[in-house]
Amino acid sequence: MKMHLDEKIWLTISFGIIMGFMLITGYQAFALEMGPPSNMETIDPQKVDQTAPFDNPGVKEIGDNEYEVVMTLQAFGFTPNNIEIPAGAKVTFILTSKDVVHGFEVAGTNINAMVMPGHIQKITQTFDKAGNYLVICNEYCGAGHQVMSTTITVK
Numbered sequence: 001m002k003m004h005l006d007e008k009i010w011l012t013i014s015f016g017i018i019m020g021f022m023l024i025t026g027y028q029a030f031a032l033e034m035g036p037p038s039n040m041e042t043i044d045p046q047k048v049d050q051t052a053p054f055d056n057p058g059v060k061e062i063g064d065n066e067y068e069v070v071m072t073l074q075a076f077g078f079t080p081n082n083i084e085i086p087a088g089a090k091v092t093f094i095l096t097s098k099d100v101v102h103g104f105e106v107a108g109t110n111i112n113a114m115v116m117p118g119h120i121q122k123i124t125q126t127f128d129k130a131g132n133y134l135v136i137c138n139e140y141c142g143a144g145h146q147v148m149s150t151t152i153t154v155k
């Protein structure tokens with residue numbers, strides 16, 4: 001069977017487009033590291049309270065103006081609650097859930113993460129502006145979902 005020239009041209013063009021998309025996606029995933037997190041740290045969700053660092057949640061100074069916030073999320077709150085950090089501090093949040101999927105969204109920042117039981121979520125953010133930052137759970141997690149919130153005070 002003989003192929004028309006038109007067919008050959010269009011086949012070449014569509015193949016080229018597919019290869020183009022694959023190259024773009026591959027470049028984003030591997031060179032720009034925009035792919036899904038691959039080295040996700042896991043934890044036994046039944047033993048969060050006994051597993052470091054979640055056996056001792058709280059705000060810790062880990063360096064020069066650098067802080068670590070170890071926090072657990074559970075229906076329907078955040079532990080610790082109402083945390084305080086100094087303005088200009090670089091803060092790494094280390095989060096996990098003790099029950100179902102919760103959300104960790106900090107109003108006025110780009111922080112918007114899913115916090116799943118069995119997984120450790122890490123987010124780093126520098127809080128340059130003083131103020132009260134509202135933290136809300138943005139994943140439906142049950143009857144008290146809409147009251148699940150806390151505040152980060154930066155001063």
Ligand code: CUA
Pocket residue numbers: 074075076101102103137138139140141142144145146148
């Ligand atoms: Cu926790 Cu919604």
